[in-house]
Amino acid sequence: MEYTEFFADRVRSMQGSAIREMFKRMADPEIISLAGGNPASELFPGDELSKIAGKILMTSPTLALQYGTTDGYPKMKECAIAxxxxxxxxxxxxxxxxxxxxxxxxxxxxxxALLNKGDKVVVESPSFIGSLNAFRTYECGLVGVTVEDDGMSMEGLEDALKNNDGVKFIYTIPTFQNPTGVTMSLEKRKRMLELASKYNVMILEDNPYGDLRFAGEDVPTIKSLDTEGRVIYAGSFSKILSPGMRLGYIIADAKILEKVEILKQVNDVHTPMLTQLMCVEFMKKYNIDDYIAKNRELYGKKCACMIENMEKYFPKGKVRWVTPEGGIFLWCECPTITDINPVVDKCLEKKVAIVPGSNFAVDMSAPSNMFRLNYSSATLENIAEAIRRLGGVLTELL
Ligand SMILES: Cc1ncc(COP(=O)(O)O)c(C=O)c1O
Structure with missing residues (x-):
């Protein structure tokens, strides 16, 4: 049976994340993946969490196994606020x-909660495909603004806001952006707030990597600079505890979240109680900042190892990158070519997975000469080996 005619217009032309598609091809255990966005699993507090889960199920089975409240278990909300x-x-x-x-x-x-069909969202281009695809399902227009070494171009942002009707919000990942790894300067954060106010749009600030700084100085969140209640803030425990526990949070003016809560009720009633209780207990028993510090130290080492090997094996002067100060991604540009796909394919033959830049673009059909590398999940040895192989491919094809 052919099902296309049954699909809604909003999903018919949608493409899944090529990264997820690549995962399917990566059943081969010999492939070294620099493609995903997984945190380092070697540091997961598995023993601690298994004891905690056992204790919860023994002592509070009803709380863990019964329906919970839509906005979250109260103590988990306290953890998110902390x-x-x-x-x-x-x-x-x-x-x-x-x-x-x-x-x-x-x-x-x-x-x-915010988008009608035909509304627009201004986004960094490139940006996180999960969010771009979420916006696409609401049949809105995406207006991409270039990302500079210090974050989204503010001239580009003002042009986008001036020249587009129906912009509801700006979506930004200002700290250790996915996929570029860059951090928006304080001046740009202030300017973004001024422009949002001038053109009366909201800002959705997505900050899953903010805790993972291993160099440089912290920059205030846009939310912390907001005096008007214009910023909606998305936080996550995925990169500081475990992505599999599926714990994130949204903070915003209560009037906005009233509507979002109704949508969550419809969507999945509530976030699983067991993982909420596990997180609460973990944060009560252990100092999560100590655990995050270990991750930060490891990511600093892995990033340095990747860059050291890039300097050694990449063809000189043919690949440009910005050294990240935190997070888990490194973004590379190859100015002498227009399409990175042959490099990506050849790398897979050499059993190294990287992601082409087109995946993160607003216009995914346009060729890209960029690619994203992840340094958090592979071991130091595998990072060095993968970059050596990638360097060989780049030397051959650039
Ligand atoms: C920028 C960005 N936002 C949000 C998420 C999703 O986080 P979560 O696992 O909490 O859903 C990711 C995950 O990779 C991300 O890179």
């Missing part, structure tokens, strides 16, 4: 918080 308070992203006087099944769900439901 994380947000570290970056002044929670305004106790007007904000509310909802625990989400990953930040992904928070971003999706925020978009669902």
């Amino acid at each position: 994380r947000a308070n570290k970056v002044n992203a929670y305004n106790a006087e007007r904000d509310a918080v909802i625990i989400m099944t990953g930040a992904n769900q928070g971003i999706d439901l925020t978009a669902k």
